[in-house]
Amino acid sequence: MYLEDAKNIESKAVNAPGAVNAFKQVLVGPLQGWDGWVMRQFTLGKSGCTPRHSHSWPHINFVVKGTGTLLLQGEEREIGPECAAYIPGGAVHQFKNTGESELSFICIVPEEGEF
Amino acid sequence: MYLEDAKNIESKAVNAPGAVNAFKQVLVGPLQGWDGWVMRQFTLGKSGCTPRHSHSWPHINFVVKGTGTLLLQGEEREIGPECAAYIPGGAVHQFKNTGESELSFICIVPEEGEF
Numbered sequence: 001m002y003l004e005d006a007k008n009i010e011s012k013a014v015n016a017p018g019a020v021n022a023f024k025q026v027l028v029g030p031l032q033g034w035d036g037w038v039m040r041q042f043t044l045g046k047s048g049c050t051p052r053h054s055h056s057w058p059h060i061n062f063v064v065k066g067t068g069t070l071l072l073q074g075e076e077r078e079i080g081p082e083c084a085a086y087i088p089g090g091a092v093h094q095f096k097n098t099g100e101s102e103l104s105f106i107c108i109v110p111e112e113g114e115f
Numbered sequence: 116m117y118l119e120d121a122k123n124i125e126s127k128a129v130n131a132p133g134a135v136n137a138f139k140q141v142l143v144g145p146l147q148g149w150d151g152w153v154m155r156q157f158t159l160g161k162s163g164c165t166p167r168h169s170h171s172w173p174h175i176n177f178v179v180k181g182t183g184t185l186l187l188q189g190e191e192r193e194i195g196p197e198c199a200a201y202i203p204g205g206a207v208h209q210f211k212n213t214g215e216s217e218l219s220f221i222c223i224v225p226e227e228g229e230f
Binding site: 001002003004005006007009027028032033034037039041058060062064070072073077079080082083084085086087088091106108 | 154192194201
């Protein structure tokens with residue numbers, strides 16, 4: 001049983017190569033009871049982005065606020081609040097904040113994607 | 116690979132006993148590529164609630180907008196945007212909208228909880 005406001009959860013800068021003005025919070029994972037998966041929240045400041053990359057694990061996304069683009073299959077598609085996505089393992093992808101305010105989104109990965 | 120705005124996803128009234136002014140959308144699940152799990156979005160209209168109930172599967176929640184309460188361990192705890200929760204199988208729980216606007220939240224369950 002776990003309930004926490006993300007505003008009270010530590011936000012860490014994403015240091016991966018290619019990440020710009022990007023921050024991550026771990027919301028719910030094995031430590032909170034969810035075996036095998038981790039729900040994180042990413043926040044991109046103005047002009048921020050996640051790396052353009054791929055990895056073996058899939059992820060599941062949901063845009064909380066802000067506007068931007070999601071690179072999928074070589075195409076930058078516009079995203080905004082309540083957009084949901086499934087990105088399979090091996091697919092090149094990148095989130096960019098193209099708006100004036102923060103872009104934040106949920107990103108759920110199998111444990112191997114987080115630890 | 117899947118990307119969709121939840122505004123374009125069908126919203127169905129929740130007909131379970133005890134549900135009031137409650138609607139559900141299926142955002143990402145096995146049909147979109149996520150084997151074993153389903154991410155849904157629930158929306159509670161004014162004075163709406165989900166059933167006060169328990170079930171064998173856990174769920175993982177994230178509040179998107181609005182304000183309300185989440186019954187956990189017999190206590191109604193206040194929730195608002197960006198609250199994250201893990202509710203283990205067997206725990207009695209209930210979401211209530213106590214605000215003037217809609218309360219919406221993500222609810223992730225294993226497939227057995229949806230199908």
